[in-house]
Structure formats: C-alpha cells, structure tokens
Amino acid sequence: MNDTARRLVLIDGSSYLYRAFHALPPLSNDDGEPTGALFGVVNMLRATLKEKPDYVAFVVDAPGKTFRDELYPEYKANRPPMPDELRAQVQPMCEIVEALGMPILRVPGVEADDVIGTLAVQAAGDGIDVTISTSDKDFAQLVRPNGDGDGGGIALVNTMSGSRMDSEQAVIDKFGVRPGQIVDYLALMGDTVDNVPGVHKCGPKTAAKWLAEYDSLDGVIAHAGAIKGKIGDNLREALDRLPLNRTLVTIRTDVELEQGPAALALREAHNDALRALYTRYGFKQALKEIGGTGPEQDGAQQARAEQAGMRNTAAGYARTTAADDAELDPALAAAGSYDCVTTQAQLDDWIGRLRAAEEFAFDCETDSLDPMRANLVGLSFSTEPGAACYIPLAHDYPGAPAQLDRDAVLDALRPLLSDPQRRKLGQHGKYDLHVLRRHGVEVRGYADDTMLESFVYNATASRHDMDSLAKRYLGYDTVKYADVAGKGAKAIPFSQVALDDATGYAAEDADVTLRLHRVLAPKLAAVDGLERVYRDIEMPLVKVLERIEANGVMVDGDELRRQSAKLGRRMLAAQQKATELAGRSFNLDSPKQLGALLFDELKLPALVKTPKGQPSTNEEALEAIADQHELPRVILEYRGLAKLRSTYTDKLPEMVNPDTGRVHTSYHQAGAATGRLASSDPNLQNIPIRTEDGRRIRTAFVAPPGRKIVACDYSQIELRIMAHLSGDEGLVNAFASGADIHRATAAEVFGKTIDAVDGNERRAAKAINFGLMYGMSAFGLAKQLGVSRGEAQDYIALYFSRYPGVRDFMERTREQAREQGYVETVFGRRLYLEQIHARNQGLRAGAERAAINAPMQGTAADIIKRAMIDVDAWLSGQADGKGAAPALMVLQVHDELVFEVEANFVETLVAEVSGRMSAAAELRVPLVVDCGIGDNWEEAH
Incomplete structure (x- = not known):
C-alpha cells in the first residue's frame, strides 16, 4: 500500500458484532445490561482508529429481505434468529460507533457485503486505498493490488487472525485461485452458512483444481462430462443450480448509494457521549484513553473481560485488547540481528558467546519431519533476545557457499550441549534431542521447553506451535517455513534453501524460542501449582519419552500380513452377504448408495441425521437400526474390518524403520488439554481392544528371542481418583477392602449382598460408575443398558443416595468451574473451560461434563507420567557399563506401560515397576497395578 495515498476502512459491522458475542463470556454492567459483544466491538474499533484512516464506514445489514431472498427463498433459511442478549447490544453499539465519529451505513434491499463492495470499487477507482475489515472469505473476489497511480488497492484484513490479503498472489496462496475466480470457486463449493448448496463433496481443493484446469465456472460446466468418478456425477447433478449459486455469491458493486467514499471522512469523536457510554458499560481502559475515569468496581469487570479475551482462541481479540497491549514488551517484538556462521572464526566467536551465557536456545534444521530418519542440515542458537546465529551444515544447492564440516562443528559444540550444568531451551525440543542423538550428540541440561511452558500455563x-505463541505472547509475526521453502508440489527441501533465507528463518526460531521463554517463565512462576506440574512432571518427561520413542517396539510383519489376508477374505464375505441381503450389488463404501438402499428401498427409519438434515449412514446411524434388519450389522462389520486393515495390518509393516527394524511412534505432551499423552505416526493409543480382531493386532507386537513383553496397567484408576476426590465413604471403603468395585456398587444400588449380585446388575453398575464420571445423562444410560429412561433415572438416584459424596463432589466441581473458569488435578494442573458460561445450553453442559471428568482424567495422566519418570530413572540405573539395559520401556497407552524385558529379569521388573506405579500418588485408596507377561503384547495384556 502507498503510505501517502488516502485510505478508506470499510468495517463489516455485523460480523464484528456476532464474532464478539460468540467469543466473549456473557458479561454485564452493574445494571445487568449485557456488554460482552460491545466490549469486543469497542476493542476492535479502537485498534482500527489507531491506524488513522482518512475515511471509514461501519456497514451493517438493514432489516428486511434482500434481492437474494427473492431469487432463492431458502437463502439463509437455516440461520437462527438473533439472540435477545445480542439484540439488546445493537443499539448501544451503534451509539458508540457514532460517538467515535464513524458513519454507519444501512441500505434496504441489499446486504452489507454489497454496500461494502460498491464503496470499495468506487473508492479504488478514485485512487483511494481500501481496507475491508472482515473475515468473510467472499470478499476475496474484490482484492486488487495498489495501482501505483492508476487506482487504489483493495485489501482484506481478517479480524479474527490479523492476516492481510492485498494481492492476487495472496489470494492464490490462501484459496488456490485468483480473485477473479473466487465467485466461481464459491459457487462450486456452496455456502452452508448462507444455505447455498454447492456440488456435493466438492471442497476447496477440488474447486481450485477444476478452476485451474478449466479457468471458470462456465469452463467447468462445459467440461462436466469429462470429469470422472463420483465427484463428476455430483457435478452433473448440480449443473442446473450453479448459475444461481454464482449470482448469490457475487458481491454487487453497483448499488445505488446516497453517498460515495468521499463523504465518509472520519469525524471528530464526541468524547462526552463516549465517556457516558464507556462509564455506563464499564469499559475502564477505553475510558482512560479519552481522559475519563470510571468507578473502581468497573476495573474488575474489565479485567475479567480482558482475561477472557486473552483465553479465547476463537476470536483472536488478544491482539487488540488493552490488557495485551500492556503485557506485550515492544523489545520482544522487534526484529533480530542474525549471523550466518560459515567460517571457523565465526564459529569460535559463537562458541564463546554460548559459554558465557547463563542459558541459550537451540534448534535443528533437517530434511524430514521424522526425527528417527532426519538428516541434520543446520543448527541455530540464541543467547539473548534479538541475537542469534545459524550454522549451515548441509545446504547443497548449485552455487551454495562453502560451509563448515558437520562432524567438526558437532565435535566443537558437544562439550556445551552435553554439559548438564548449562541450561538449554527449545520449542518442542524432543525432536531436536532425537536428531542430535542420532548424529552423535547426547544433549544434557535440557531445562525449558516453550511449547510445554505454554501448554501448562493454559x-x-x-x-502451542512457535508461530502461534510468538503472535500471542510477543506480538511477533514469524517467518513461516513455506515462506522460504515453498509448499505443496513446489516445496523444496531445506538443504536447497538459500543461506540468506535459511538464516532469517532458522536463527529466528532460536531467537523467538528464547524470547518466549522470557515471557512464559514468569507467568508459570506466578502460579505455584502450575510451576510444579511443569518442573516435576512435564520437563522430566521429555527425556523419558525420547528414550521410549528411540527404543521403538518390534512388530512381526509376517503376522500382520497374515491378518491382512484374513481380514480381506472376511471383507469379501461381508460384501457378498450384503449383496445377498440387498438383492442387488451396490458400493458398500458409498454413503449415497447405502442411504438410498436402506431408507428408500428397504424403508428403514432414518433415526440419525446429518448436520444438513439428510439421513446419516455413519456408525451411530447404523447401530440405531441394526435390530430392524441384518444389513446394517453386516455393513458395520465390513467397515470395522476395513478400518483395521487399512490403519494397522497393512500400514504398520510399512512403518518399520529400516535402520532399527522397529516401529517408532511419537508421543505428544501438548495434545489433550487434560494432560493425557497422544501418539502418532503410528497412533498406537487407539488400537481397538473391545473386539477379538482388534486384540489380535497386539499379537504382532513381539519381543526378540530371549526377551518377554511385560504390560503393567493401573486398575480402574479414574474410579479410584473419583473416590479420592469425592471422599465418599462408601467408595473409599469398597476400594480399601479390595472388593470388585462394580459388584460392590451393584450391591449398594440394588440392595443386595455382593455375592447375590448377578451379571446384569454388575453390568448396570459398571455403566453407572463410568457413565456418571463422564457426565452421562439418564437418556444415555438408558440407551446403553436397554432400559427405559425412567428406570435409568431411578438407578442414578439410587446411586447418589448410596454415594452422596460423589454427588456433592460433582456439584462442588461445577460451582468451582463457574466461579474460577477452570478446574484442577490433584497435582495442580489446570483445565480452563471457555464454554462454562456459554449461552448455548449444549455448550455449557459439555463444559460442565468436562469440569467433572477433567480432574479425574488429568490426575490419571499426571500419575502415569510421574510413574514413567520414576521407572525410567530406575531402569537407567540397571544398564551395564556399555549402556545396555535388561529392560526397555517401549510403549505407553493410556493407563498402561509396556516393557521389553530379558527373561531372567522379568520377576525383578514386575516387582519394581508395580511398586513404583503404585507409589506414584498418595490417594485415599490404594493404586492397584496389574502386570502380565507374554511373548507378545496381547498375551501380556
């Protein structure tokens, strides 16, 4: 944009208001008037005014129908009416906008989008640079660069993310099509928000692909017959409505307006009116900006609102609130100065800096995301904010400058990296520890990880990726990987990136990591419980997980291939059975064909619907009608077999590392908010165990000759945590006595002795025990037990009458969540509940269920992490002088640890591990650990 050009900002007012309403909690002033949406709008408007535009307009939809409703009566038919709480804030919003000196535009018969489009095109034609403040992707059709004297540019600023699109390339990067193709792109995809149906199953990639090949919607329509497959059928079915779609999604630029862009000059603010409005609604920080003061109690509401804004990732208001402005240190958002180290003298200088530093950040650049196969391309270091270096080691593009020898550099750095007394920092550093270990450097003294600092803090x-954290906590926009290496088919390996570009990207990684630590460390230190979770659990676990991942687990590829063959034969049998039941052949993998067969031909009831109101054929839908016809059950069997085959028996043999002969999963600490570890590449947490076929997959996880697999699993750990947290005497006594908890619960609920409880009663008690812990309603319990809702409600009432401490715990926890906005585990980990005050009852109920479950699931996660740390330390002490250990920890799955153990060491390991796992927490009830031994995981489990 030309800084000397006149500037017009067009604000999509309706989207501002709705976004603020749904993003922030239901705040109110001292008189009980709702203020949440107003607070968000005011902060965004204040940010806009800081840019000092020459012209501005706040554009909102006028009441009544528009020309689109006349063309298509179903247009926006699925939108709910405006909530009363939001409606009450519309007029105050308009009063604030006007007092700020911004014109408000409403034009009957057209939408705000059309008014904005018309003004944008007119202004650009007059040489005015235009910024449209919105997150509506439809406006991308208007983007045009600055004309350098031949006209102004039209740019979009996303009010959600702060991103900017001001060129054709920016639109292409975002959507894969040019601005002139956006209308056709939207017509093909449709718009669920506006109830405009597109081509079924045509998403962004497909729409962009077609337009790349045929240039326009007309071109796609002309070549519809050439597009193969099911998507081609879907396109041909939609041909008649595509021209209408194009009209509906086209933003008009020819609306007759009473005033043009030149009449939208920003007026002087009416500060007396603003003072009155800001005082009334409790906007203390905004009031200070105009020299006013408000009642002291308003500050508490302002602080709550700003804290909520910072926590709410959906809105991104944290970048515009006064609270964040106050917290962000401008020095930490300034550009850094980076060195590219290609000579011995430069390397010696930086080694001297590293030796002198109390702590330093480091980062590896590689040629792969798989740490077990990645080759080191370069290293970066930072010793203070704004100062960093990149040491290229393997850039091999034509004409690349000479670089230092990789082995020599690693030898020079090894004393620093291996010194446990020198504090090192990283961002998701477990990856870097793997890479350096595989290149001969064992990193010790890994003291802080900014990803984990952020995760534990909130x-x-x-x-918790570096780019997001830099934007949130530093106000800093990082160089993205795609900026230097490209993306998609045009992406190049990092070894091909020019050194100047590589230095700017890689050195920044280390620099930003250090800056983030300087911001996040004090935040954690200010909350004692969180600091302990971070220091005592998450950071020590990094090295433990690195060792487990490096150990890997041996799989029997021949066994998996045999299972794949059997699954394939059973899939074929299921297909044949389905064809027989249907009386004709059909594609079992086609939801459309299956839906037509089940609901149109067989006339089975459609008990589950898709979000669009169509009959669903997902697993829940098929389960709901499986008692009415045999075909749904056969389809479910086929799908289950297909998933096992594609996800595990076919895939796992391909994931064996050729260097180690083992499968190496990756564990993620910053995954589930409760603290539970997640697993990927491959995901070994989700191998199904409720079916014989799923359990059979575990038989392929084996021990090498002379060793055994040992699996140690906590018994009913979350129920035990419930007993501890609730302090319920009945539950505590049942666990203390060693009784079968489900049988003991059945005896209490049904008024019998434990010996008299039958299998069905135990099953019902088990469903109640676990169901209530996860917030199950009487309706859900009834469905699971196959009883009436009234009977299920009676069971729940009986349960609470026998275990009143559980009911009291649940009520206390809900109240704590409502008052504090978070709940805690036994060890102090917090889970913030953004929807605990949501207006939507479903969202609020979900948050209340999470409030009850999170302390139990999170405490269970903390306990097994503590156990892993203790067990790992013990195992490390068992290694011989060459580092070989008689046992390896190879897997962690939920509440279970799996080991590969020398046969003569099994008895020792079982005694030590079960004792250490049992001692990982002091609860009111004992922690019981079950251990199994076998030649494979299934035998041991």
Whole structure:
C-alpha cells in the first residue's frame, strides 16, 4: 500500500458484532445490561482508529429481505434468529460507533457485503486505498493490488487472525485461485452458512483444481462430462443450480448509494457521549484513553473481560485488547540481528558467546519431519533476545557457499550441549534431542521447553506451535517455513534453501524460542501449582519419552500380513452377504448408495441425521437400526474390518524403520488439554481392544528371542481418583477392602449382598460408575443398558443416595468451574473451560461434563507420567557399563506401560515397576497395578 495515498476502512459491522458475542463470556454492567459483544466491538474499533484512516464506514445489514431472498427463498433459511442478549447490544453499539465519529451505513434491499463492495470499487477507482475489515472469505473476489497511480488497492484484513490479503498472489496462496475466480470457486463449493448448496463433496481443493484446469465456472460446466468418478456425477447433478449459486455469491458493486467514499471522512469523536457510554458499560481502559475515569468496581469487570479475551482462541481479540497491549514488551517484538556462521572464526566467536551465557536456545534444521530418519542440515542458537546465529551444515544447492564440516562443528559444540550444568531451551525440543542423538550428540541440561511452558500455563488458550505463541505472547509475526521453502508440489527441501533465507528463518526460531521463554517463565512462576506440574512432571518427561520413542517396539510383519489376508477374505464375505441381503450389488463404501438402499428401498427409519438434515449412514446411524434388519450389522462389520486393515495390518509393516527394524511412534505432551499423552505416526493409543480382531493386532507386537513383553496397567484408576476426590465413604471403603468395585456398587444400588449380585446388575453398575464420571445423562444410560429412561433415572438416584459424596463432589466441581473458569488435578494442573458460561445450553453442559471428568482424567495422566519418570530413572540405573539395559520401556497407552524385558529379569521388573506405579500418588485408596507377561503384547495384556 502507498503510505501517502488516502485510505478508506470499510468495517463489516455485523460480523464484528456476532464474532464478539460468540467469543466473549456473557458479561454485564452493574445494571445487568449485557456488554460482552460491545466490549469486543469497542476493542476492535479502537485498534482500527489507531491506524488513522482518512475515511471509514461501519456497514451493517438493514432489516428486511434482500434481492437474494427473492431469487432463492431458502437463502439463509437455516440461520437462527438473533439472540435477545445480542439484540439488546445493537443499539448501544451503534451509539458508540457514532460517538467515535464513524458513519454507519444501512441500505434496504441489499446486504452489507454489497454496500461494502460498491464503496470499495468506487473508492479504488478514485485512487483511494481500501481496507475491508472482515473475515468473510467472499470478499476475496474484490482484492486488487495498489495501482501505483492508476487506482487504489483493495485489501482484506481478517479480524479474527490479523492476516492481510492485498494481492492476487495472496489470494492464490490462501484459496488456490485468483480473485477473479473466487465467485466461481464459491459457487462450486456452496455456502452452508448462507444455505447455498454447492456440488456435493466438492471442497476447496477440488474447486481450485477444476478452476485451474478449466479457468471458470462456465469452463467447468462445459467440461462436466469429462470429469470422472463420483465427484463428476455430483457435478452433473448440480449443473442446473450453479448459475444461481454464482449470482448469490457475487458481491454487487453497483448499488445505488446516497453517498460515495468521499463523504465518509472520519469525524471528530464526541468524547462526552463516549465517556457516558464507556462509564455506563464499564469499559475502564477505553475510558482512560479519552481522559475519563470510571468507578473502581468497573476495573474488575474489565479485567475479567480482558482475561477472557486473552483465553479465547476463537476470536483472536488478544491482539487488540488493552490488557495485551500492556503485557506485550515492544523489545520482544522487534526484529533480530542474525549471523550466518560459515567460517571457523565465526564459529569460535559463537562458541564463546554460548559459554558465557547463563542459558541459550537451540534448534535443528533437517530434511524430514521424522526425527528417527532426519538428516541434520543446520543448527541455530540464541543467547539473548534479538541475537542469534545459524550454522549451515548441509545446504547443497548449485552455487551454495562453502560451509563448515558437520562432524567438526558437532565435535566443537558437544562439550556445551552435553554439559548438564548449562541450561538449554527449545520449542518442542524432543525432536531436536532425537536428531542430535542420532548424529552423535547426547544433549544434557535440557531445562525449558516453550511449547510445554505454554501448554501448562493454559492448555486451551492457544495452539502451542512457535508461530502461534510468538503472535500471542510477543506480538511477533514469524517467518513461516513455506515462506522460504515453498509448499505443496513446489516445496523444496531445506538443504536447497538459500543461506540468506535459511538464516532469517532458522536463527529466528532460536531467537523467538528464547524470547518466549522470557515471557512464559514468569507467568508459570506466578502460579505455584502450575510451576510444579511443569518442573516435576512435564520437563522430566521429555527425556523419558525420547528414550521410549528411540527404543521403538518390534512388530512381526509376517503376522500382520497374515491378518491382512484374513481380514480381506472376511471383507469379501461381508460384501457378498450384503449383496445377498440387498438383492442387488451396490458400493458398500458409498454413503449415497447405502442411504438410498436402506431408507428408500428397504424403508428403514432414518433415526440419525446429518448436520444438513439428510439421513446419516455413519456408525451411530447404523447401530440405531441394526435390530430392524441384518444389513446394517453386516455393513458395520465390513467397515470395522476395513478400518483395521487399512490403519494397522497393512500400514504398520510399512512403518518399520529400516535402520532399527522397529516401529517408532511419537508421543505428544501438548495434545489433550487434560494432560493425557497422544501418539502418532503410528497412533498406537487407539488400537481397538473391545473386539477379538482388534486384540489380535497386539499379537504382532513381539519381543526378540530371549526377551518377554511385560504390560503393567493401573486398575480402574479414574474410579479410584473419583473416590479420592469425592471422599465418599462408601467408595473409599469398597476400594480399601479390595472388593470388585462394580459388584460392590451393584450391591449398594440394588440392595443386595455382593455375592447375590448377578451379571446384569454388575453390568448396570459398571455403566453407572463410568457413565456418571463422564457426565452421562439418564437418556444415555438408558440407551446403553436397554432400559427405559425412567428406570435409568431411578438407578442414578439410587446411586447418589448410596454415594452422596460423589454427588456433592460433582456439584462442588461445577460451582468451582463457574466461579474460577477452570478446574484442577490433584497435582495442580489446570483445565480452563471457555464454554462454562456459554449461552448455548449444549455448550455449557459439555463444559460442565468436562469440569467433572477433567480432574479425574488429568490426575490419571499426571500419575502415569510421574510413574514413567520414576521407572525410567530406575531402569537407567540397571544398564551395564556399555549402556545396555535388561529392560526397555517401549510403549505407553493410556493407563498402561509396556516393557521389553530379558527373561531372567522379568520377576525383578514386575516387582519394581508395580511398586513404583503404585507409589506414584498418595490417594485415599490404594493404586492397584496389574502386570502380565507374554511373548507378545496381547498375551501380556
């Protein structure tokens, strides 16, 4: 944008208001008037005014129908009416906008989008640079660069993310099509928000692909016959409505307006009116900006609102609130100065800096995301904010400058990296520890990880990747990997990136990591419980997980291939059975064909619907009608077999590392907000165990000759945690006596002795025990037990009458969540509940269920992590002088640890591990650990 050009900002007012309403909690002023949406709008408007535009307009939809409703009566038919709480804030919003000096535009018969589009095109034609403030993707059709004297540019600023699109390339990067193709792109995809149906199953990639090949919607329509497969059928079915779609999604730029862009000059603010409005609604920080003061109690509401804004990732208001402005240190958002180290003298200088530093951040650049196969391309270091270096080691593009020898550099750095007394920092550093270990450097003294600092500080506030954290906590926009290496088919390996570009990207990684630590460490230190979770659990676990991942687990590829063959034969048999039941052949993998068969031909009831109101054929839908016809059950069997085959028996042999002969999963600490570990590449947490076929997959996880697999599993750990947290005497006594908890619960609920409880009663008690822990309703319990809702409600009432401490715990926890906005585990980990005050009853109920479950699931996660740390330390002490250990920890799955153990060491390991796992927490009830031994995981489990 030309800084000397006149500038017009067009604000999509309706989207501002709705976004603020749904993003922030239901705040109110001292008189009980709702203020949440107003607070969000005011902060966004204040940010806009700081840019000092020459012209501005706040554009909102006028009441009544528009020309689109006349063309298509179903247009926006699925939108709910405006909530009363939001409606009450519309007029105050308009009063604030006007007092700020911004014109408000409403034009009957057209939408705000059309008014914005018309003004944007007119202004650009007059040489005015236009910014449209919105997150509506439809506006991408208007983007045009600055004309350098031949006209102004039209740019979009996303009010959610702060991103900007101001060129054709920016639109292409975002959507894969040019601005002139956006209308056709939207017509093909449709718009569920506006109830405009597109081509079924045509998503962004498909729409962009077609337009790349045929240039326009007309071109796609002309070549519809050439598009193969089911998607081609879907396109041909939609041909008649596509021209209408194009009209509906086209933003008009020819609306007759009473005033043009030149009449939208920003007026002087009416500060007296603003003072009155800000005082009335409790906006203390905004009031200070105009020299006003408000009642002291308003500050508490302002602080709550700003804290909520910082926590709410959906809105991204944290970048515009005064609270964040106050917290962000401008020095930590400034550009850094980076060195590219290609000479011995430069390397010696930086080694001297590293030796002198109290702590330093480091990062590896590689040629793969798989740490067990990645080759080191370069290293970066930072010793203070704004100062960093990149040491290229393997850039091999034509004409690349000479670089230092990799082995020599690693030898020079090894004393620093291996010194446990020198504090090292990283961002998701477990990856870097793997890479350096495989290149001969064992990193010790890994003291802090900014991903984990962020995760422990607030697991739900943000994503925990470096780019997101830099934006949130530093106000800093990082160089993205795609900026230097490209993306998609045009991406190049990092070894091909020019050194100047590589230095700017890689050195920044280390620099930003250090900056983030300087911000996040004090935040954690301010909350004693969180600091302990971070220091005592998460950071020690990094090295433990690195060792487990490096150990890997041996799988029997021949056994998996045999299972694949058997699954394939059974899938074929299921297909044949389905064809027989249907009386004709059909594609079992086609939801459309299956839906037509089940609901149109067989006339089975459609008990489950898709979000669009169509009959669903998902697993829940088929289960719901499986008692009415044999075919749904056969389809479910086929799908289960197909999933096992594609996910495990076919895939796992391909994932064996050729260097180690083992499968190496990756564990993620910053995954589930409750603290539970997640697993990927492959995901070994989700191998199904409720079916014989699923359990059979575990037989392929084996021990090498002379060794055994030992599996140690906590018994009913979350129920035991419930007994501890609730302090319920009945539950505590049942666990203390060693009784079967489900049988003991059945005896209490049904008024019998334990010996008299039958299998069905125990099953019902088990469903109640686990169901209530996960917030199951009487309806859900009735469905699971196959009883009436009234009978299920009676069971729940009986349960609470026998275990009143559980009911009291649940009520206390809900109240704590409502008052504090978070709940805690036994060890102090917090889970923030953003929807605990949601207006939507479903969202609020979900948050209340999470409030009850999170302390139990999170405490269970903390306990097994503590056990892993203790067991790992013990195992490390058993290694011989060459580092060989008689046992390896190879898997962690939920509440279970799996080991590969020398046969003569099994008895020792079982005694030590079960004792250490039992001692990982001091609860009111004993922690019981069950251990199994076998030649494979299934035998041991």
